[in-house]
Structures are given as C-alpha cells and as structure tokens.
Amino acid sequence: MSKIFYMPAPDLTGVWAASGASDTFVDEVSVFKFVTRQDGKTAVFSVCGEVSACRQALGGLRRGWMSMVCTSTMFAPASTQAIGTLKLGAAELQADGGWKMVEQAEVIYIE
Numbered sequence: 001m002s003k004i005f006y007m008p009a010p011d012l013t014g015v016w017a018a019s020g021a022s023d024t025f026v027d028e029v030s031v032f033k034f035v036t037r038q039d040g041k042t043a044v045f046s047v048c049g050e051v052s053a054c055r056q057a058l059g060g061l062r063r064g065w066m067s068m069v070c071t072s073t074m075f076a077p078a079s080t081q082a083i084g085t086l087k088l089g090a091a092e093l094q095a096d097g098g099w100k101m102v103e104q105a106e107v108i109y110i111e
Helices: 051-063 065-069
Strands: 004-007 032-036 042-047 082-087 089-093 099-103 105-110
Touching: 042 051, 042 082, 042 099, 042 105, 051 065, 051 082
Parallel strands: none
Antiparallel strands: 004 032, 032 042, 042 089, 082 105, 089 099
C-alpha cells in the first residue's frame, strides 16, 4: 500500500531528514510530495504545486539544494509562477528513516 507524505528541502547531498516528513502539506515548509512504492523502501517524488512550495523551490535554486534533486532544460525565469514536474524523481529509504535521492526529478518553470 502506498503512503503519501510531504518533505521540506533536502540537504546538499540530496537527503531528506526523517524529521521533516509530514502527512499533510505544510504551507511555507513543504516543497516535495513523496509517494512510497509497494515495497515501502522506495518512493517517487515531485515538486508540490502550491505557491509556497514554488517560492521555496525557487529560493533553493539560489542555495543549490534544488539542483541536487531536480533537473530542467531551462533556467527559471524571473516571472516563474509555478513549477511543474515532467518526470518523477526517485528516492530510497535510509536506515535512519531519511530518504536519499537516487534519480532526479525533471521540472519545468511555468510563467
């Protein structure tokens, strides 16, 4: 059975701390939506569609963590209004309960 949870920004190695997980979207905190696969040890992730998540993700481009877990064929224009996920990323559950990115998500910046 799949489980949905939300995570804030990862660290600069592409790891999300277990303590950041939330069963509900938290405005100004949540950036990524995770859905576990049947095994419970792997998950796919996308950038949340909410405006506050977009703001956090765009700030992450300046701080570097966004490029650790997402790729895009374009630079984010100053007029970006939303971020769409073209291809889901993948992550693996770590022994400490955190999640490590194993495949980057592909995103598009929407004006």
